[in-house]
Amino acid sequence: MLLQLQIIHGSTVSRIGLGTILLLLFLLLCLSFYCIGDDIYRPNDLFGISCGSSTNFSTLDTRNWTADIKFLSPTHQAVAAPPLTPSTQQGPYNSARLSQSQFTYSFPVTPGPKFLRLFFFSTSYPNFDRSKACFTVQAGPYTLLQDFNASLNADADDDPGNTNVLFREFCVHVGDGERLKITFIPSATDSYAFINGIEIVSMPSYLYYTNPKVHTAELPRFVGGETYEVDNNSALETMYRLRCGDAIIPASGDTGMLRIWDVDTKYVISQSVESIDFGHKTNLSFTEKTPNYTAPDLLYRSLRNMGPNASINISFNLTWRLPVDPGFTYMLRLHFCQLNPLVNQSGDMIFLIFIQDHLVENMVDIFSWTDKQRGVPVVRDYAVNISAKGNQKKAYISLKMRPHPQSKIMDAQLNAIELFKINDPTGNLAGPDPDHLPQTPNDQMSTKKNNSTMRTLVSVAGAVSSVVLFSFIIAFLLIKRRKNVAVNKGSSKKYRTSRGSSSLSIPTDLCRHFSIAEMRAATNNFDEVFVVGVGGFGNVYKGQIDNGSTTVAIKRLKPGSRQGIREFRNEIQTLSPLRHPNIVSLIGYCYEGNEMILVYDFMDHGSLRDHLYDTDNPSLSWKHRLQICIDVARGLHYLHRGAKQVIIHRDVKSTNILLDEKWVAKVSDFGLSRIGEPTGISMSIVSVNTEVKGSIGYLDPEYYKRFLLTEKSDVYSLGVMLLEVLSGRQPLLHSEEKQRMSLVKWAKHCYENGSLTEIVDEELKGKLAPQCLRKFVEVALSCLLEDGTQRPSMNDLVELLEFALQLQDDVVNCAVESPVNFEDVQ
Structure with a gap:
């Protein structure tokens, strides 16, 4: 591979002797035999498009590139041009398709998920200046890049081996009868769009997208929250594909999908960690859950562990830090394979995993995960939401591992990391451009010459301003100090801070x-x-x-x-x-x-959510659930009318309802609550000028549409929670068919169609009195009315829920004397 890289970076064949060429051919032959990617997975679709090229060619990484003209829209005005400065990289970089107007590529592909890869060589082309390249890229309903400044991104890239070369990889799902259309749109009248290469490769249906048949316990879980599914309506951007080792696995070494596995070195921030290669001493055994196309064989034979620090300090963490764009949800995939000859039984090596400093796995025992077999690859997926804070352009995802105190071998290990950005609700995947262009030495010299006179003037003005400013600061601090002394003297001793x-x-x-x-x-x-x-x-x-x-x-x-x-x-x-x-x-x-x-x-019994779904806890009885709903309504009524001022909770949901040792429900988590007008008035209204706070699926539409927050917003959230209690499912399930995706919409549909039993939790089927069920659903739907003024008060809800409980008790008591058909709901 080193010899290959020399040729790629500009060495000519004339400088290589015949013996070396024969050796190269022999190595390539061995490589094709060793890297059995095409034998592992054969893509249905494999397009390699050299944009702007009129000829077909191949590169040493086993890729074949073809001309692009037949895939362009007939009305396009894009031109083909070579770069003014040729690239030293192999690939589709010797030509580009460029235009100051929109142009589109259209590809006939088979249905299913695809890798979509974009290749850019950011340089100047005839009549197209490098700095003017700024454009948006769309693929079907998804925005992949938005106002993408190619030169800004290329200059900010810190990879010296790929100067001015940019690469982006996405995963999109194409439906039956659809073509994959990729559109390039210049951002302004004086800007242009360009592309050097496009690659489209089919992938297995459930490589990264969620298999609808998978058991709930095996679904990815949000860090600190509920399960998450990557359905066919999602698009992904590959942020990182990292091998925990010391050498890149190139596209030719992948399992048939031409993925590149980079090394993780620059993202490991722990000291004294080690990379270990176990070689081919043990055969790998792939499984149905982790098929042989999941990742290359070679990847699972090397790992990163904690090195000598693990045995010295059990609180030492093996840590990775990955820069990401804020405002998106990410899927993090971790690859494991136990090949350590010292691990012979369960408990030999146990460790903990933290994501964003949240404990997500407290007993990682790879040997146990794989039914006590060495050499069995296994993956675990996690969903991470990275919220945007103000104008923040960059955030980080942290991954930490630490030995468990009960582990016999004080170590932790990992074979590979994959991280994918998931599109937001608008279909957007685009992150912001870097802030500033780094200056070259020539730019800096020019700037110094142009600014030398101005700098002298600024220095004089600055000196005068500094004296004036310093005087104001001194005066301000003296006044502030006097005020603080007065306040401290007058403050009550029962108030304190630390x-x-x-x-x-x-x-x-x-x-x-x-x-x-x-x-x-x-x-x-x-x-x-x-x-x-x-x-x-x-x-x-x-x-x-x-x-x-x-x-x-x-x-x-x-x-x-x-x-x-x-x-x-x-x-x-x-x-x-x-x-x-x-x-x-x-x-x-x-x-x-x-x-x-x-x-x-x-609270001994945790949250209400812990007893409704995706849990091993025993199911709660219907009467028990009703009593919990009444407790919650009483607590919220106290907030709305029992305190000195109205308190609007703003985040009523099942995870914020805690259950004590006697199963009494208590409202918790007041971090988002707001204070309204004093109690005694009909309804407290708070106008919210800042961002809407709360949890998706529970938010009052009147609140997030009109920025109008009242205690009836809590009523709406409680209505969602009532349906959650009845159905034993989440408010939003993207894996469900469209009609059932939203619990609120589904409940309204079932009520209008007289099919209420469809929304009842399977654990409760046949156990609800029909009158109670109908009344309970009516109460829940009254909470969900669009007009907040028409929703019941929390006091009304307490009485209505108590009445529903009475209906259940009456019918159950009557059933002792005469049988009742609980399924007979009209």
């Missing part, structure tokens, strides 16, 4: 303050063994305070996070004065250094 001047203004008689030392003692220094839950805020630990006499739930914000400071303060100020049997009690908080921690009563 971090600098960032006062939380929390009365200590309502909310207890804990030191970080107390929190560490309560959780054994935040030992992952005590993690009982994860969420957007951070980990939740089961802890012991007051010398072990009190069990508490300790919610710890990710250290150093800026996202939760407002929600942290909001939760304390909102929740600390509240006292109600259906509101979770806040015991105290810790606000010290970079730590923000909340301490609550411990």
Whole structure:
């Protein structure tokens, strides 16, 4: 392969002796025998298009490139041109298709998922200046690139071996009878669009898309949340495909789909980690869940582990940090294969996996995962949502591994990482361009000459301004200090803070303050063994305070996070004065250094969501579910009318309803709550000028469409939760047929068609009194009316749900004397 790369980068055949050529041919022959990718998976569609070229050719990476003219739309005005500066890279870079107007390629492909790869050589072409290339790329309903500035992206790329060469890979699904159309649209009148190469390769149906027949337990899970499915309506962008080893696996070494497996070196931020290659000592055994086309054989024979640090410090993490675009959901795939000869039984090597500092796997035992067989590849998929914060252009996904304290071999290992961006609800996959063009030395010299005179003038003006500004600052600080002294002298002693001047203004008689030392003692220094839950805020630990006499739930914000400071303060100020049997009690908080921690009563039975679906917990009875709904309505009624001011929760959902040791439901998580007008008025209205907060599937349409927040927004969310309790499914299921995708729409459809039993949880079929079912659904749908003023109040809901429970009890009691057909719902 080294000899291949020399030829690719410009060495001529005349400089290579005959013996070397024969050796090269022999190596290529061996490589074709060794890399059995085409024998593993043969794509139905394989297009390699050299855009702007009039001839066909092949490259040493086994790719065949053909002319593009027959795939262009007949009305196109795009021209073909060679680059003014030839590329030293092999591939479709010796010509380009360019235009200042829109042009489209159309490909006849078979139905199913495809790799769509775009190749760009960012340089100047005749009559097309490099800096003017700015355009959008669409494939069917998806926007792959938006106002894509090729030169800006190429200059920001830090790969010295591929100067000015850009590569993007996407996964799209093509339906029956459809053609794959790719459209290039210039962003402005003085800009142009261009493309050097297009590659389309079929992939197996369920390589990255979710198999609808797969068991729920095997679906990807959101970090800290519900299951996630990548359905055929999704498009993906490959962000990273990384082999945990020291050598790239080229397209010719893939399993027939021409994927390139880069090395992970630049993304590993741990010190003293090692890469190990086990060679061909053990044969690999692929399975139905992990077929032989999943990844190359070679990939599973090398891995990265923790090196000498693992045995010295069990808290040491093997860590990867991957830059991503904020505002998208990502699918993270991890590849494992146990080949370590020291691992002979379950428990020999166990480790933990953290994504975004959330514990996602607490007992990774690859040997057990593969039925105690060595050399069996296995993959695990996770969904990660990266929210956008203001004008932030770059975020990071972190992956950490650490040995489990009970592991005999103190180590963790990984073979490969794949990360895919998933399109947003509008079909967009495009991220932002880099901020600035790096200056070349010539640019910097020119800038210095042009700005030398101006710099002198600025220096003089700056000196004068600095004196004036410094005087204002001194005066401001003196005034501020006097005000602070006056405030501190007049403040009550029962108010305290624990971090600098960032006062939380929390009365200590309502909310207890804990030191970080107390929190560490309560959780054994935040030992992952005590993690009982994860969420957007951070980990939740089961802890012991007051010398072990009190069990508490300790919610710890990710250290150093800026996202939760407002929600942290909001939760304390909102929740600390509240006292109600259906509101979770806040015991105290810790606000010290970079730590923000909340301490609550411990809820033995977790969240309501934990007992409805995607769980191994026993199913709740219908009467039990009804009582929980009543508890929740009572708690929300207290927020709306029982406190001094109206409190709008804004995030009512099953994961925020906790169940104590007696199964009493308590409303929790007040980080998004808002304070309305004092109680006593008919309805409190809060105009929201900032971004809408809440959870998708539960959001009041009146709130997110009109930015009008009232307590009836909580009523709407409760209505969704009532249907969730009845059906035992999530509010949104993208894997369902269109009619059933939205639980709300499906419930309305079933009600209108007189088929209510269709939405009842299978665990409850035949156990609901018909009168109770009808009344319960009517109550839920009344909560979901478009006009918030027509929805019932929370007090009304308490009475209506109690009435539904009475209907269930009456029929059940009558059934003792005379049989009742619970399926007879008209």
